[in-house]
Amino acid sequence: MKNEKTDYKNIPGWGMDIDPGNEPTYPMKNYTGDDHKRSVYERSNQQHADVEILKSNERPALSAVLGNTVPPSGISGMIRRYAFKHSEDRYRHWIPLILADRVNVVEGIIEDLSRGIIPNIFAESGIRAAIRHNPKGLLKKVIITSVVAGVILYALKKKK
Amino acid sequence: MLAMNYRGPYRVRTEQRPMPEILHPEDAIVRVTRTCICGSDLHLYHGMVPDTRVGSTFGHEFIGIIEEVGPLVTNVKIGDQVLVPFNIACGKCNFCKQGLYGNCHESNSMATAVGGIFGYSHTAGGYNGGQAEYVRVPYANFGPTVIPADMDPDDAVLLTDVVPTGYQAAEMGGIKEGDTVVVFGAGPIGIMAARCAWFFGAARVIIIDHIEYRLEFAKNYAKCEAYNFKSMADPVVFLKKTTDWYGADVCIDCVGCEAEGNALQTFTGKVTLMQAGAATALQWAINSVKKGGIVSVVGVYGPPFNYVPIGNILNKGITLRANQASVKRLLPKLIDHVQTGRLNPKGLITHRVPLEEISDAYHIFSSKLDECIKTVLIPSAKH
Ligand SMILES: NC(=O)c1ccc[n+]([C@@H]2O[C@H](COP(=O)([O-])OP(=O)(O)OC[C@H]3O[C@@H](n4cnc5c(N)ncnc54)[C@H](O)[C@@H]3O)[C@@H](O)[C@H]2O)c1
Numbered sequence: 295m296k297n298e299k300t301d302y303k304n305i306p307g308w309g310m311d312i313d314p315g316n317e318p319t320y321p322m323k324n325y326t327g328d329d330h331k332r333s334v335y336e337r338s339n340q341q342h343a344d345v346e347i348l349k350s351n352e353r354p355a356l357s358a359v360l361g362n363t364v365p366p367s368g369i370s371g372m373i374r375r376y377a378f379k380h381s382e383d384r385y386r387h388w389i390p391l392i393l394a395d396r397v398n399v400v401e402g403i404i405e406d407l408s409r410g411i412i413p414n415i416f417a418e419s420g421i422r423a424a425i426r427h428n429p430k431g432l433l434k435k436v437i438i439t440s441v442v443a444g445v446i447l448y449a450l451k452k453k454k
Numbered sequence: 455m456l457a458m459n460y461r462g463p464y465r466v467r468t469e470q471r472p473m474p475e476i477l478h479p480e481d482a483i484v485r486v487t488r489t490c491i492c493g494s495d496l497h498l499y500h501g502m503v504p505d506t507r508v509g510s511t512f513g514h515e516f517i518g519i520i521e522e523v524g525p526l527v528t529n530v531k532i533g534d535q536v537l538v539p540f541n542i543a544c545g546k547c548n549f550c551k552q553g554l555y556g557n558c559h560e561s562n563s564m565a566t567a568v569g570g571i572f573g574y575s576h577t578a579g580g581y582n583g584g585q586a587e588y589v590r591v592p593y594a595n596f597g598p599t600v601i602p603a604d605m606d607p608d609d610a611v612l613l614t615d616v617v618p619t620g621y622q623a624a625e626m627g628g629i630k631e632g633d634t635v636v637v638f639g640a641g642p643i644g645i646m647a648a649r650c651a652w653f654f655g656a657a658r659v660i661i662i663d664h665i666e667y668r669l670e671f672a673k674n675y676a677k678c679e680a681y682n683f684k685s686m687a688d689p690v691v692f693l694k695k696t697t698d699w700y701g702a703d704v705c706i707d708c709v710g711c712e713a714e715g716n717a718l719q720t721f722t723g724k725v726t727l728m729q730a731g732a733a734t735a736l737q738w739a740i741n742s743v744k745k746g747g748i749v750s751v752v753g754v755y756g757p758p759f760n761y762v763p764i765g766n767i768l769n770k771g772i773t774l775r776a777n778q779a780s781v782k783r784l785l786p787k788l789i790d791h792v793q794t795g796r797l798n799p800k801g802l803i804t805h806r807v808p809l810e811e812i813s814d815a816y817h818i819f820s821s822k823l824d825e826c827i828k829t830v831l832i833p834s835a836k837h
């Protein structure tokens with residue numbers, strides 16, 4: 295790629311926001327000292343928690359507003375409840391959450407099937423776009439997957 | 455209503471779901487008219503953010519029309535066309551009072567290290583996002599901002615994240631007149647950061663990526679120099695050399711945890727998940743900035759940690775600044791830059807896709823196909 299020298303002073307807006315007072319800059323820009331008041335401030339009404347909310351144990355109470363989507367459920371929910379017994383500092387918080395996410399994928403497929411939906415995994419992963427814009431990459435993936443699967447099958451057969 | 459539904463890594467679809475409801479007196483319901491897919495969504499899509507629950511709706515970049523308001527909402531009214539900052543912020547806690555709207559203390563119960571974000575996993579509060587026909591917007595007295603009548607909706611939707619994030623990335627760099635600024639990542643955020651570096655008086659702006667079409671785009675859009683790290687033996691040595699063996703004054707990480715380019719980072723971060731993704735760009739930023747220089751980070755890294763050369767931050771006396779963009783804080787200035795024509799956010803949009811085609815849209819953006827820079831999803835207008 296060829297790079298030419300830019301006459302940068304002609305770029306629209308060049309230098310407009312130069313401000314020697316920008317130091318210290320964001321995030322310390324608008325420091326008010328209110329930090330020393332800790333959690334004393336005007337607070338909105340508390341939203342009623344109508345589903346199970348897993349709360350970080352690094353805070354004493356729920357935030358005033360809450361996201362109430364996809365409450366914990368099933369085996370992944372049990373793992374998530376365990377995770378939230380531990381602080382955000384601990385592996386015991388994050389590793390179980392990642393595990394729960396993977397378990398949740400299987401639960402999602404079971405949930406789909408129980409609603410009479412057979413998940414179209416190819417369509418969901420955007421195979422149409424892959425065919426249209428990256429047929430070579432797709433073909434490569436298919437070949438690699440089949441070769442690997444073939445080798446494994448062959449090895450298993452030979453063992454028998 | 456039609457909404458995006460996450461089914462697991464690399465699997466998303468749309469389906470009919472219940473309408474959102476007012477759950478708090480300061481809530482509003484917004485009918486979405488435009489919403490984008492962001493590089494941040496890719497971390498969710500790739501299954502890298504803990505507590506991303508199957509059945510969630512993503513989407514933190516959206517604009518729309520106020521359809522319903524809670525009893526305490528006074529700042530916007532039904533029918534207003536609004537852009538909604540991606541951060542959910544109360545505007546009243548001691549963090550919000552200091553402009554730290556990405557760090558609100560009253561919007562996320564599930565983690566203390568990040569404020570609430572629309573459609574961004576339960577780690578960011580468990581809210582549904584805007585990749586849907588309708589979305590619940592908490593703190594409607596604070597976040598939603600009426601779109602100026604003469605503003606193109608395509609510009610407005612990019613003011614919900616991309617423009618403020620790119621601008622703040624440059625701002626946190628503390629750029630001084632005459633500085634050389636290096637931006638890692640030529641995605642929408644990096645391109646916008648490079649463009650905004652000029653506002654602060656940079657004399658040289660360099661962008662680094664490995665995708666040729668993005669470098670070409672960045673060079674034209676941001677009027678900067680663009681280099682492919684795949685064509686360099688060692689990007690850090692390249693950057694030292696091109697700055698007279700001194701180091702850049704400011705380095706900006708606009709890549710985050712899905713970086714490529716360093717086998718050890720990739721193996722530990724993306725293959726074996728021994729760290730929260732690959733911190734290659736951040737490592738390069740720290741190692742190619744000058745002594746006493748500033749590294750500004752807007753690329754997203756997940757919990758619990760990453761391998762970064764902290765010893766070099768110490769020994770070089772580097773200042774490291776980072777945060778989620780504080781969107782609402784920057785809107786007045788950025789709306790002005792857009793209205794006067796100094797910034798052209800919609801110039802980043804390469805793809806316009808009906809919401810129904812979300813699976814393909816994610817695949818294209820994730821795999822960087824079809825010369826994609828930024829994708830806008832449009833929910834059908836039949837309502
Ligand atoms: N802090 C915030 O408020 C905020 C807001 C929005 C996005 N983000 C984050 O910013 C980052 C970029 O977002 P985007 O939408 O531009 O994403 P994107 O995926 O479109 O762009 C990332 C770019 O980085 C390039 N890249 C990969 N490895 C690299 C390396 N080692 N050096 C240089 N470039 C490399 C990729 O090729 C890609 O072009 C993401 O991590 C996103 O989560 C942060």
Ligand SMILES: [Zn+2]
Nearest residue numbers: 492494515615
């Ligand atoms: Zn975004």
Ligand SMILES: [Zn+2]
Nearest residue numbers: 544547550558
């Ligand atoms: Zn707040």
